[in-house]
Amino acid sequence: MVREDRSPRQHWSGFLTVCVVALLLAVTAAGPAVAEPSLFVSGASKDTNTVLAGDSVNVTATVQNTGNSGGAMSIEYVVNGTTRATERVVVDAESAVERTRALKFDTPGTYRIKVKSPGNSAGRVKVKPAIVETTRTDSTMRELKIRGGMVPTNEPYVMNVSGPANRAFTLQSWTVNASQEAFTQDVTEYTEPSAADISVPSGDAASVFGVVTVGSSGGVEPSSMQFALNRSTLQQAGIAAQDVRVYHRVNGSWKAAETAVASEQPNRVVYEADTKERRLTPSGKSSRRSPSHERQSSTNRRQMDIVSPSGELSKTLAVPREPMTRRCWSTVKSSTRPR
Template identity: 40%
Template structure:
């Protein structure tokens, strides 16, 4: 066959025709594609980076429809690669939809959260957390939240680092009967900023204060804290003098405090408490004053007893033991110890026996209490009385005539009547005299009445 011979005009016409056909076919194919929905997962994130066991974390995600027609989209929420929830939404053309989904955790650990194939974030799940709520130059507030702590043993929390603070709690070990609770610990680097009155004056040196507020009934808690050496120098405390005191009403009670670590710039202490409110860190001592003294004497077998009574007051904010010594003529002769609560007073009594006359100077410790004069008569009378009392046990009562006549006559003191068988001797002698007069008078009468009659009268009598 002879091939056709095309002119240039025919070639151009045929090329234009083919091009139109191609454009028509491409347009027909492109029209349905442009009209379909086109979904794009724009973002996915988890709002909380740290939660407690049993608490929820919130996951959010957004999808945008880039197409010209509405369509459906399914959000698949995954935890460590395993789907835990899904949501189906319809998205209009050129619109976006945002969804949220919560997820809970039953055990501690680190979990990877994703939506479809997009990473949302990591969640650290803990039994308890401690986070700083507020801070400034004089205070720092740390909130402790527990979600699944043991109820029969202590649980220790590390506090956030507190660099460049003169006082900071580092660890907090708590034992309660509750698995979940909230506590707020406020650290005061300046004691004057505390909301309670802090002991001051010559008997108290406080370096810092912290308070504890809890929703749970705390059975026992151990606090470990650091105190800068510069702060110790500023308040004039040696590191061995630091004690933690718990506020109980208006008084402060010392807690057993020990040094657990010595660092270059700070000292770390530890103390355990069973009651919780406000705690002071430093040194608080009792402050004793003698309010009143009185002196007296009393008779004793060996002579005289010197008695010293004193009212002692504790003006300090902490209870203490007052050691009182009775000093007689410069010599400590007796001493006692009495425990006096804070802002209270007690009376103590001391005594000392003497057996000789003289003037005795009395003091309570270094405070002069006065003098007592003992006379010879006081000592002699006491000795005589004691001797007489002892002699009556083996001899007759003083003033009585001895029952036997063998011994020497015992003179009676003037004005003390003698008695025989309980009868006054004066009356007894008078009665005998009267009886004798009556007897002899009767004899005379009988003799005269008988005359010369030898057979009657007295002879007959």
């Protein structure tokens, strides 16, 4: 038997040949990489934090694809853990798209909104029975829109009115008795009385500081209101805080509303007045007529003044009453009581 004698060089040559063949086979088996999409929800947001019952919130989701091929996925709009809507989204490779969905909320409360998958929070939204929105404001007036969506119809409902603290007077809250859950009222607050198109006290004996008008809404009656007067305004008028009263002009004569100090603050006093017409009572007798209020506007509005019991009008405020188009209250200084 002949024994083959190979040199070390021949052994290494064979080994390299085997390695090269194995490497070529491994590369051939792997082949080119397969293009695949990679989609996920990368963000979520909403267009408001507060909404009226019965209104919708627009929720926007961002869907991103980091893969090298276009693809699609289904996203879920989830409210308090319950899926409210599902949407199929197609996204090109290495790009992102946005989708917006309106979600309606009928019941007051606080809701947490998410878009998944994976879950991305759009935050919380507060749904209110009624809201007060400022639609316009300047140095002489402020326009408000009061909207009811699901207010109780068996008891008075209070709506808070936030306002600047640097005005002579501002509404703080407005309470209504509503026979319907949904309504709209337009409120205008004038810090410059001459800008208001209503009949207010005039003449040398009267000094009007502000006016508020409220457009009437069928089935919604005022119940009470809170308003703030700056202490500097009271001091300039020479009126003590406890001497302020509210009067309403009804059928050519003045009737008083129950008025009380609700709270006292360092720079202003907050009052609450009963604005229900059935509880308005006439003021006491007067030895003199008050400044003229007889001019009637084309919309036949009623008016209320805030006065001191001694007969000195300290301020006037205004609010419309059914079946009138508008009502109003205001604050004035006079040497006599209104008649």
